Amino acid sequence: MRTVIFDLDGTLADTSRDLVNAANHCFRALGLGDVLDPVADAATAMRGGRAMLTLGFDRTGSHGPDEINRQYPLLLEAYSRDLSRHSFLFDGATEAVADLTARGYATGICTNKPAALAERLMQDLGARAAFGALVGADTLPVRKPDPAPLFEAIRRVGGDAGRAVLVGDTVTDRDTARAAGVPVILVTFGPHGRAVADLAPDAMIDSYSELAAKVAALIG
Numbered sequence: 340m341r342t343v344i345f346d347l348d349g350t351l352a353d354t355s356r357d358l359v360n361a362a363n364h365c366f367r368a369l370g371l372g373d374v375l376d377p378v379a380d381a382a383t384a385m386r387g388g389r390a391m392l393t394l395g396f397d398r399t400g401s402h403g404p405d406e407i408n409r410q411y412p413l414l415l416e417a418y419s420r421d422l423s424r425h426s427f428l429f430d431g432a433t434e435a436v437a438d439l440t441a442r443g444y445a446t447g448i449c450t451n452k453p454a455a456l457a458e459r460l461m462q463d464l465g466a467r468a469a470f471g472a473l474v475g476a477d478t479l480p481v482r483k484p485d486p487a488p489l490f491e492a493i494r495r496v497g498g499d500a501g502r503a504v505l506v507g508d509t510v511t512d513r514d515t516a517r518a519a520g521v522p523v524i525l526v527t528f529g530p531h532g533r534a535v536a537d538l539a540p541d542a543m544i545d546s547y548s549e550l551a552a553k554v555a556a557l558i559g
Contacts, residue, residue, distance in 0.1 A: 348387075
């Protein structure tokens with residue numbers, strides 16, 4: 340079956356403000372104040388909790404790798420308490436997924452967010468039922484850019500890796516697709532904007548209204 344697998348953060352949904360708020364919770368507890376900005380640091384937020392902690396500690400010159408390891412579970416706890424207050428699906432995402440399903444494509448999610456948090460977020464956003472499967476950072480022993488989570492997401496929706504495409508927004512998604520030997524479509528409405536062109540994706544979309552045509556051109 341033809342299959343379209345989506346990244347979550349920065350691709351299906353803008354989650355940057357809630358992620359940054361969780362990181363700033365950790366920084367405030369350490370007496371550092373609100374180190375990250377939800378707009379200026381959105382691209383870092385899309386790379387996950389450890390990336391935000393690393394940036395914050397680099398910016399303040401206050402802590403090293405050991406503190407990142409200590410703070411990471413605290414960041415996840417803070418995020419879990421309030422993971423969808425400001426998050427929202429990008430315009431047209433719901434309609435695009437419904438259109439793909441109507442055209443006979445299977446759809447799933449492959450994210451580096453912990454699976455339980457990703458499941459809750461998609462439920463909160465009212466969109467989980469639109470996808471046949473969700474594979475998170477801890478579903479397997481490895482995570483993106485290892486191709487195994489992508490292959491697992493394809494398998495769970497009954498798809499064929501030879502007729503699959505990954506939709507994402509970062510170099511991690513590009514590298515995952517390359518490692519799996521599947522084409523990648525990168526969105527330009529995520530925090531990296533049109534700079535994703537530098538990653539040489541197989542296609543880009545400026546809005547979800549363009550997705551079906553780009554998918555059809557790549558995998559039929």
